[in-house]
Amino acid sequence: MHIAIIGNGISGVTAARFIRKLSDHQITLISSETDHFFSRTALMYVYMGHMRYEDIKPYEDWFWKKNRIDLKRAYVSKIDTANKKLELQGQGELPYDKLIIASGSTPNKFGWPGQDLKRVQGMYSYQDLEGMEAASEGLKRAVIVGGGLIGIEMAEMFHSRHIPVTFLVREDSYWDGVLPGEESAMINRHIVENGLDLRLKTELKEIIDDGTGTASGVITNKGEKIDCQFVGLTAGVRPNIGFIKESAPSIETQKGILVDDYLETSEKEVYAIGDCAQIRTPLEGRRPIEAVWYTGKMMGESVAYTICGKPTPYVPRLWFNSAKFIDIEYQVYGTVLANPPENHTSLYWEHEDGRKSIRLVYDKHTSEIVGFNLMGVRYRHEVCEKWLEEKASIETVIQNLGLANFDPEFYKEYEADVVALYNKQTGKNLSLKKKRSLTDALRFLREKVSA
Amino acid sequence: MHLLQKIGLFLFVVALAIFTLSLGLDSYQLSPETLDISKEYQRQEVMDIAQQKGLLDKKYSSNFSFIADFKKVLKEAQASLDQKAQSGLPEGVSEWDFRMGDGDVKSILLQTTKASSTGPVANNPFLFWLLTIGLGILGGLLYILPKFIPLPGIKNNHIYHNSMTRGLKVNVRSVFLGLGIVGIILYGVFYMNNNLLWPLITLALVGLITWLVLYYEKQKTNNPTRSASPDITGWLGVITGIYLIGFYVLLYWSPHYMTAWILISDPISKVLSGNPASQWFLYGMLYTIVMLVMGIRMIAKYRHNNYQIIRTISVIFFQTAFAFLIPEIMVRMNQPYYDFKNIWPLNYSFFFDWNLNNLMNSGGLGLFMLVWGIVLAFIGVPVITYFYGKRWYCSWVCGCGGLAETLGDPYRQLSDKSVRAWKFERWIIHGVLVFAVVMTVMTLYTYFTGSYQVLFFNSDTVRTWYGFIIGAGFAGVVGTGFYPLMGNRTWCRFGCPLAAYLGLVQRFKSRFRITTNGGQCISCGNCSTYCEMGIDVRHYAQRGQDIVRSSCVGCGVCAAVCPRGVLRLENSALDVNTRTSELRAIHIGEGEVTLLQ
Ligand SMILES: Cc1cc2nc3c(=O)[nH]c(=O)nc-3n(C[C@H](O)[C@H](O)[C@H](O)COP(=O)(O)OP(=O)(O)OC[C@H]3O[C@@H](n4cnc5c(N)ncnc54)[C@H](O)[C@@H]3O)c2cc1C
Ligand code: SF4
Numbered sequence A: 001m002h003i004a005i006i007g008n009g010i011s012g013v014t015a016a017r018f019i020r021k022l023s024d025h026q027i028t029l030i031s032s033e034t035d036h037f038f039s040r041t042a043l044m045y046v047y048m049g050h051m052r053y054e055d056i057k058p059y060e061d062w063f064w065k066k067n068r069i070d071l072k073r074a075y076v077s078k079i080d081t082a083n084k085k086l087e088l089q090g091q092g093e094l095p096y097d098k099l100i101i102a103s104g105s106t107p108n109k110f111g112w113p114g115q116d117l118k119r120v121q122g123m124y125s126y127q128d129l130e131g132m133e134a135a136s137e138g139l140k141r142a143v144i145v146g147g148g149l150i151g152i153e154m155a156e157m158f159h160s161r162h163i164p165v166t167f168l169v170r171e172d173s174y175w176d177g178v179l180p181g182e183e184s185a186m187i188n189r190h191i192v193e194n195g196l197d198l199r200l201k202t203e204l205k206e207i208i209d210d211g212t213g214t215a216s217g218v219i220t221n222k223g224e225k226i227d228c229q230f231v232g233l234t235a236g237v238r239p240n241i242g243f244i245k246e247s248a249p250s251i252e253t254q255k256g257i258l259v260d261d262y263l264e265t266s267e268k269e270v271y272a273i274g275d276c277a278q279i280r281t282p283l284e285g286r287r288p289i290e291a292v293w294y295t296g297k298m299m300g301e302s303v304a305y306t307i308c309g310k311p312t313p314y315v316p317r318l319w320f321n322s323a324k325f326i327d328i329e330y331q332v333y334g335t336v337l338a339n340p341p342e343n344h345t346s347l348y349w350e351h352e353d354g355r356k357s358i359r360l361v362y363d364k365h366t367s368e369i370v371g372f373n374l375m376g377v378r379y380r381h382e383v384c385e386k387w388l389e390e391k392a393s394i395e396t397v398i399q400n401l402g403l404a405n406f407d408p409e410f411y412k413e414y415e416a417d418v419v420a421l422y423n424k425q426t427g428k429n430l431s432l433k434k435k436r437s438l439t440d441a442l443r444f445l446r447e448k449v450s451a
Numbered sequence B: 001m002h003l004l005q006k007i008g009l010f011l012f013v014v015a016l017a018i019f020t021l022s023l024g025l026d027s028y029q030l031s032p033e034t035l036d037i038s039k040e041y042q043r044q045e046v047m048d049i050a051q052q053k054g055l056l057d058k059k060y061s062s063n064f065s066f067i068a069d070f071k072k073v074l075k076e077a078q079a080s081l082d083q084k085a086q087s088g089l090p091e092g093v094s095e096w097d098f099r100m101g102d103g104d105v106k107s108i109l110l111q112t113t114k115a116s117s118t119g120p121v122a123n124n125p126f127l128f129w130l131l132t133i134g135l136g137i138l139g140g141l142l143y144i145l146p147k148f149i150p151l152p153g154i155k156n157n158h159i160y161h162n163s164m165t166r167g168l169k170v171n172v173r174s175v176f177l178g179l180g181i182v183g184i185i186l187y188g189v190f191y192m193n194n195n196l197l198w199p200l201i202t203l204a205l206v207g208l209i210t211w212l213v214l215y216y217e218k219q220k221t222n223n224p225t226r227s228a229s230p231d232i233t234g235w236l237g238v239i240t241g242i243y244l245i246g247f248y249v250l251l252y253w254s255p256h257y258m259t260a261w262i263l264i265s266d267p268i269s270k271v272l273s274g275n276p277a278s279q280w281f282l283y284g285m286l287y288t289i290v291m292l293v294m295g296i297r298m299i300a301k302y303r304h305n306n307y308q309i310i311r312t313i314s315v316i317f318f319q320t321a322f323a324f325l326i327p328e329i330m331v332r333m334n335q336p337y338y339d340f341k342n343i344w345p346l347n348y349s350f351f352f353d354w355n356l357n358n359l360m361n362s363g364g365l366g367l368f369m370l371v372w373g374i375v376l377a378f379i380g381v382p383v384i385t386y387f388y389g390k391r392w393y394c395s396w397v398c399g400c401g402g403l404a405e406t407l408g409d410p411y412r413q414l415s416d417k418s419v420r421a422w423k424f425e426r427w428i429i430h431g432v433l434v435f436a437v438v439m440t441v442m443t444l445y446t447y448f449t450g451s452y453q454v455l456f457f458n459s460d461t462v463r464t465w466y467g468f469i470i471g472a473g474f475a476g477v478v479g480t481g482f483y484p485l486m487g488n489r490t491w492c493r494f495g496c497p498l499a500a501y502l503g504l505v506q507r508f509k510s511r512f513r514i515t516t517n518g519g520q521c522i523s524c525g526n527c528s529t530y531c532e533m534g535i536d537v538r539h540y541a542q543r544g545q546d547i548v549r550s551s552c553v554g555c556g557v558c559a560a561v562c563p564r565g566v567l568r569l570e571n572s573a574l575d576v577n578t579r580t581s582e583l584r585a586i587h588i589g590e591g592e593v594t595l596l597q
């Protein structure tokens, strides 16, 4: 059987690797972007000189041949589901038996005047990185539009080269659609203390053409004109499915490619995974499109089992994510909402340096823990997950909070402060029973297996 | 760059220039007073020949010509004494007091060249200490202190844009390495007095290991190796590497060319031990100062990270106190020179006859040192490593590790992460461990039986060769000289027999491991890139697998640079086998799916 995979990102590659582990099927991994899989999340580090492109490839180049995964550098211009073949732009056709679409995302553009000028781009692909590199020489100012995770990465990139950055954020506070107020404010402060020009409640209205088809400035919704020679568009991403909508209308799409619980599209034996997939009936509390690394990985693994004869529904476990805002690390486990429902309340502790915080979200009626939000502090995924799955009570959690601490050795532990804060807020007299310890954490995790 | 940094860099370059030029500033004049020979017959012979050849009181403006001429005198004196000895020694004089051995020649050459120096450096050693090392420290600190200004956090910007730290293409690097190995082995022929046996055996072993890795381990096809990078050559790094290599070559094999530097160190040495400086004192002093200054840099860079701060203070402390000051003070108190933290087999001369005799003849303290050394090597190492992993030594105590973590920190990313390099590492480091053990057993055999012939080999030649090829060539010239070419732990990773021993304990019986945080890894590669031991940490992290690798020195930098908080160095014996097993699929529905084997 020949399995073709469109896209050599984390989703497509995970699928290919697991199919190879489980079977002897022929696998072709197609991408128009690069010859080999690289970590998209690490593109910024190449620009900043932390790593070379070589270093962000998780597998050595010989890996693919050794594992009999055929690589094909080509653009799929058409999917012919009736005859089960792909049309590769300028490179003929490729028949397949089963098809996995893992074509990822593409940066959003909202019809701004000037959005297609030169030196106006997003930050998604290897080619985008090359574009930024080419534009950096002599760059006097960059304007970045959109306050999400990629926007702040782009800001940090330019900042590393001492290129002044103006950061336009439509919201009242950075990423406040996702981060609760205090954390969002912390990041605002951090952006400013790094010397970036943060403009909240400011939107892009128009990009100015310098007369040669190249950007020379922007005009904001406040009428201000900002001179710049580069405009970064980082107002989110959307599934990269243009080529499917045009060439294979029988594959049902909405925002993304619609898939069932087994990640199969409306066409039999055609699957979609990763950023480009839209789950028809997402699990409770989950969104139909979750464009993150981890879900792509899990979908790749699930679809591999399904294709290799062990039908496996895609059942992501608890939501988790992480990021780094310049120097502040961020981790989240479970449900932490910027605009929480009435029954959620949270215990929020912040360090006096204003760059670390711990937030525990719980149900105020049942006391069940529902989420952890950490800034500048690391928590153990498995421990948090276990508490969340068991719906442990907030008091159980905080008394054992040390079990979750994952900061390096000799780092100060703040769990006792969290307990003290809880006591102060509730008038109780709890104390911290567990400090940071691998042995204790593993014992705790073992209990699950026996219970 | 901060203004202070520019000034600092400028001062440092000036200091380095004066330091380098100081080797050529003095002139040299041999006189009866400067001829540093204690044995009377030898002294007389050398004096006569020097006089014949018109060397006495002749002024040389360069040490090259002085050393060339004086070497001839010594060779001639050596031959003539040999000849005289043939026809009978004078009454009551032993052969050793009469004939000049090669060791005598080397030490006379060094001491006499040093004593014969006159000129600015010899006359103002302390001033030159200030102008070279003192100014260097000042420049270094001015360059480093502004690093405390920006917000704390991981600051690896531009490492791969900087020609000092971006490393070499794999093929250029191979050329340097090949030249290095061939050069050292060729010099070894000369060093062993044209005895070809050991240089040839070494060459054969190099060939054998290369064959084993490329063909037996099938790494030939694993091309290109990971750290091959397109069009990146760091010329500053190359120059730095060559300078360091040159320094080590002089230090180990031709210290008579660096007498100016030894003179500069005299005043400090006299304060500490009461004796004039040797080349080893110079080396120890530089080593300690470099670790101190670069240690401050390390602390500035990781000042948000307590693990790094405490560890750096620890290595600086052990170097300054145990490797540098205490041994000098011991000498002052007429006790044996002893570094309490240097453990066999890294300290390969521990079981040499002269060391054993020296310790046993030095009363209670000497005996204590002997017992301490043995207990540490055979009980301390396995027990402490069981509890904390090999890091307790490699990243907290060891001098080689300490230099690697301070001076070497800017180069940690240059270690090769390919599977091929890993295969090379395993053959080479375990090979060196075997060599060290065999050499020590032969030496002890000779010590107890008095017979130099062990099986087919002469134990004395074996240990001389070990000292040359491993002790000096590998640990010094390649180990440190190659920092900017192959990364800062080249010796620790490929060569150190103690690291191999610690590593075996760590791999098979230790609570130490690096745990990974569930599914948080984004495969970015920072951890692998900054692992100085060339461990592909990401390989494990992206599978959610705990890491137990014999080579990990527990520097903690992988955990520090990870932008997603995935890695943690921890100690616990619980579940170590299941959690290090390949492929833990933990975040998809577990229903029908079983873990893959
Ligand atoms: C800068 C940046 C930082 C990020 N950081 C994080 C993070 O910290 N954490 C996190 O969870 N997520 C992060 N993400 C998101 C994460 O990278 C994506 O969710 C993930 O890469 C999606 O993987 P994928 O395999 O679905 O698609 P992609 O990685 O986008 O791969 C799709 C591939 O398919 C190719 N392709 C598409 N169409 C065709 C065609 N017609 N023919 C041939 N090839 C085609 C594309 O060129 C591309 O190579 C980040 C994304 C970016 C851009
Ligand atoms: S694995 Fe991590 S702790 Fe171990 S040597 Fe490498 S970087 Fe240091």
Ligand code: SF4
Pocket (backbone or CB within 6 Å): B520, B521, B522, B523, B524, B525, B526, B527, B528, B537, B538, B541, B542, B561, B562, B563, B564, B565, B566, B567
């Ligand atoms: S462990 Fe951390 S540094 Fe290493 S690849 Fe994963 S996310 Fe990157």
